[in-house]
Amino acid sequence: MAGAIYRKPITLAVMATVTILVGSVVTMAYPMLRADMHPKLATLKPYTALQLAGRDVYQREGCMNCHTQVVRPLPSEVARYGAYSQAGEFAYEHPFLWGSKRTGPDLAREGGLRPDAWQYDHLANPQKYVPRSNMPSYAFLKGRLLDADQVTSHLAALAVLHPELKPDPAQVKAELAGKDEADAMVAYLQQLGHAVPRRQALAADLTVENPLAHDVAAVVKGQKLFADNCAVCHGDEAKGQEGIAPSLIDDVFLEVKGDMPDAAYFAMISGGSDAKAGLGRPGLKDGGMTAFGGQLSKQDIWSIIAWLRNQKAHEAAEGDDHDAQEHR
Amino acid sequence: MNDYRYDNQTVQGFILSAIFWGVVGILVGLLISIQLWAPAANFAPYFTYGRLRVVHTNGLAFGLGAGVIFGLLLYVVMRLSGRPLVFPRLARFQLWYFNLVIAAAALSLFAGWDQSNEYAELEWPLDVAVVVLWVIFAVNVFATIIKRKEPQLYVSLWYTIATVVAIAVLYIVNNLAIPAGLGKSYHLFAGLNSANVEWWYGHNAVGFLFTTPFLAMFFYFMPKALGIPLYSHRLSILAFWSLIFGYLWTGAHHLVYTPIPDWLQTLGIVFTLFLIAPSWGSVINGYYTVGSDWSKMRTNYLAKFFVLAITFYGLQTVQGPTQALRVVSQLIHGTDWVPGHVHMGTMGWVTLTATASIYYVIPRIYGTTIYSEKVANIHFWLVLVGQLLFSVTMWITGIQQGAMWKATNPDGTLKYTFVESLVKNYPYWHTRTLAGLIFTAGMLFFVYNVLMTIRKGRALQASAPAPRASSPAPA
Numbered sequence: 001m002a003g004a005i006y007r008k009p010i011t012l013a014v015m016a017t018v019t020i021l022v023g024s025v026v027t028m029a030y031p032m033l034r035a036d037m038h039p040k041l042a043t044l045k046p047y048t049a050l051q052l053a054g055r056d057v058y059q060r061e062g063c064m065n066c067h068t069q070v071v072r073p074l075p076s077e078v079a080r081y082g083a084y085s086q087a088g089e090f091a092y093e094h095p096f097l098w099g100s101k102r103t104g105p106d107l108a109r110e111g112g113l114r115p116d117a118w119q120y121d122h123l124a125n126p127q128k129y130v131p132r133s134n135m136p137s138y139a140f141l142k143g144r145l146l147d148a149d150q151v152t153s154h155l156a157a158l159a160v161l162h163p164e165l166k167p168d169p170a171q172v173k174a175e176l177a178g179k180d181e182a183d184a185m186v187a188y189l190q191q192l193g194h195a196v197p198r199r200q201a202l203a204a205d206l207t208v209e210n211p212l213a214h215d216v217a218a219v220v221k222g223q224k225l226f227a228d229n230c231a232v233c234h235g236d237e238a239k240g241q242e243g244i245a246p247s248l249i250d251d252v253f254l255e256v257k258g259d260m261p262d263a264a265y266f267a268m269i270s271g272g273s274d275a276k277a278g279l280g281r282p283g284l285k286d287g288g289m290t291a292f293g294g295q296l297s298k299q300d301i302w303s304i305i306a307w308l309r310n311q312k313a314h315e316a317a318e319g320d321d322h323d324a325q326e327h328r
Numbered sequence: 329m330n331d332y333r334y335d336n337q338t339v340q341g342f343i344l345s346a347i348f349w350g351v352v353g354i355l356v357g358l359l360i361s362i363q364l365w366a367p368a369a370n371f372a373p374y375f376t377y378g379r380l381r382v383v384h385t386n387g388l389a390f391g392l393g394a395g396v397i398f399g400l401l402l403y404v405v406m407r408l409s410g411r412p413l414v415f416p417r418l419a420r421f422q423l424w425y426f427n428l429v430i431a432a433a434a435l436s437l438f439a440g441w442d443q444s445n446e447y448a449e450l451e452w453p454l455d456v457a458v459v460v461l462w463v464i465f466a467v468n469v470f471a472t473i474i475k476r477k478e479p480q481l482y483v484s485l486w487y488t489i490a491t492v493v494a495i496a497v498l499y500i501v502n503n504l505a506i507p508a509g510l511g512k513s514y515h516l517f518a519g520l521n522s523a524n525v526e527w528w529y530g531h532n533a534v535g536f537l538f539t540t541p542f543l544a545m546f547f548y549f550m551p552k553a554l555g556i557p558l559y560s561h562r563l564s565i566l567a568f569w570s571l572i573f574g575y576l577w578t579g580a581h582h583l584v585y586t587p588i589p590d591w592l593q594t595l596g597i598v599f600t601l602f603l604i605a606p607s608w609g610s611v612i613n614g615y616y617t618v619g620s621d622w623s624k625m626r627t628n629y630l631a632k633f634f635v636l637a638i639t640f641y642g643l644q645t646v647q648g649p650t651q652a653l654r655v656v657s658q659l660i661h662g663t664d665w666v667p668g669h670v671h672m673g674t675m676g677w678v679t680l681t682a683t684a685s686i687y688y689v690i691p692r693i694y695g696t697t698i699y700s701e702k703v704a705n706i707h708f709w710l711v712l713v714g715q716l717l718f719s720v721t722m723w724i725t726g727i728q729q730g731a732m733w734k735a736t737n738p739d740g741t742l743k744y745t746f747v748e749s750l751v752k753n754y755p756y757w758h759t760r761t762l763a764g765l766i767f768t769a770g771m772l773f774f775v776y777n778v779l780m781t782i783r784k785g786r787a788l789q790a791s792a793p794a795p796r797a798s799s800p801a802p803a
Binding site for chain 1: 514662754
């Protein structure tokens with residue numbers, strides 16, 4: 001069987017190399033010549049100095065060993081994380097950070113999902129928000145000031161491939177003045193997925209009434225759902241946490257005095273921050289309410305609202321009691 | 329004789345170095361397995377999971393894996409060429425340089441120099457050092473084969489040659505990057521191409537670091553240790569060429585359902601299925617070789633190592649292609665199933681082949697026998713039980729995770745939060761740590777056996793100095 005080459009090591013080596021190169025050329029080199037491997041969304045923005053510094057920290061700490069950054073086009077995945085990843089989102093990724101293991105959740109749509117304050121706090125102490133999380137604490141990022149010269153040289157390296165990233169050292173210095181690695185990390189996380197608009201929240205129909213209002217079973221169920229999904233930010237009694245999430249039982253709704261109907265609560269829980277515009281109220285400045293529409297059924301959301309209303313009435317009654325006692 | 333003795337000491341040096349880095353890598357593996365269920369076991373900034381996981385993978389792939397490859401393939405090349413190495417001092421230099429590079433690599437990963445490409449995490453200064461290391465190895469391999477005394481090239485030499493050229497091509501292309509300071513660089517390729525090049529490399533690092541060199545060892549040491557000739561050279565030829573042809577097309581099966589073009593994904597999946605054929609060609613060759621005399625399983629303590637090794641290779645090369653299928657990838661991608669799969673290959677196929685080959689080589693360097701077959705048997709069973717417990721546990725929890733992620737209510741909303749799926753892993757992760765402990769214990773028995781065999785061999789050498797030269801001519 002063509003025995004001669006098994007006596008000629010050089011010929012064998014050359015033939016082995018050629019054999020290896022066939023598949024390499026077809027599946028690795030040739031695709032680089034194709035336009036469909038170099039897409040770029042018009043909405044994709046290059047990294048700022050602070051964001052790139054954050055990405056460098058993300059790489060250094062090996063975050064991609066536990067977090068993926070690619071949402072697959074599967075219904076369950078889109079329901080959990082948001083729009084599936086598009087080819088044109090990755091033009092500035094050197095290298096790609098899709099990862100291969102989801103020990104923690106995917107982060108492709110993390111940007112704007114939660115307030116900055118939550119991100120800082122969670123990085124330093126993940127178990128505060130997710131008690132059974134296995135994420136290590138990254139408290140040490142706080143106070144490690146960024147080196148503007150280093151970030152400038154990183155931008156300059158990327159500018160070899162993307163001229164639009166060419167840094168102005170003075171500007172970088174100004175942008176990074178007083179900023180530490182935690183600031184950079186949060187800036188990086190908050191821009192993830194920025195090129196793809198998040199699911200548009202449906203315009204809220206404020207005339208819809210809660211079908212489960214005052215339903216005792218729904219109130220009980222709502223309390224459990226609230227504890228599982230909402231309490232980490234809004235607190236066990238829905239009184240909110242300073243800088244993280246507002247109280248849900250006072251008379252302020254989205255930073256404006258005066259309550260809104262149940263349908264507005266439904267819109268916020270279902271659509272998250274994106275629903276704010278439809279409700280005409282500003283909310284917290286850097287506020288990021290997670291959209292639970294993909295995770296909680298309508299019944300669940302109405303149950304939570306039923307419990308909130310109950311809690312609110314309870315609070316109001318207690319408040320009256322306090323007032324009455326004080327005046328006595 | 330004296331030349332062989334010098335080269336054999338180099339071979340032994342590589343084996344001992346590989347064992348050292350192997351123990352380090354395994355202990356780091358144990359620690360990160362604990363970190364997964366006990367976040368308090370992270371010690372920032374140097375000893376967090378994110379940094380240690382790459383120390384674990386690189387330490388074992390390049391410290392243990394490459395160390396074993398250098399040592400045992402140099403040994404195989406010398407035996408199959410019928411001569412000592414052409415450049416013995418270069419090989420000795422390579423030994424010291426190898427340890428230096430691996431030590432520097434480990435330190436750089438602790439320091440957070442991480443390119444974020446899996447199995448190619450080392451930053452550019454270390455990449456340059458690794459390429460030099462590989463070139464030194466290639467020089468000795470090629471020079472010794474070219475100046476061989478035996479005209480025919482045995483199958484192990486083909487696999488050795490393919491390993492040398494393929495790793496060079498893969499490593500250099502995927503590590504092309506734009507340096508941005510000593511410990512920082514950016515991949516030359518962006519986004520989709522970055523992903524495609526990385527997994528072309530990543531999958532073939534498995535192919536040419538964990539498959540072809542270990543097939544070279546398997547096809548040399550298995551027939552030698554058992555005293556049975558290889559079943560079929562024709563089958564070897566067929567398996568060899570189709571394996572090295574097919575492997576390079578398959579990287580995209582790591583990118584199923586990502587934004588890279590569908591045709592690339594499909595091509596990767598199809599060639600992955602094709603790879604079952606050459607892989608099983610080797611499996612059949614292995615089985616039929618031992619099959620000509622199954623009594624070796626009773627009489628030769630190494631037979632079971634090689635049979636189980638090739639069995640795990642066979643299982644691995646069916647499980648892998650199954651995972652590449654879209655419908656399976658949907659369920660298990662990103663879950664703990666995947667580490668279960670990888671560890672069957674590394675703790676099963678690679679470790680069993682390497683340790684059995686080392687058990688064969690070390691006594692022969694001193695012309696003696698293994699220190700204790702009993703200890704070798706204990707090592708075998710502990711490693712086998714540890715590996716099976718590890719892999720099966722990970723497969724179960726992986727399927728559970730995947731199913732929980734996908735579970736939806738009739739109205740399309742999700743049944744479980746992410747944290748609910750995470751919490752379900754904990755009992756399995758505890759079990760995995762236990763499995764790791766059992767495996768580690770097995771490996772420590774192996775280390776003990778090797779060290780005691782060397783001690784035995786040295787004592788023998790000391791008591792009978794230079795037998796031929798000094799003894800007077802017989803009457």
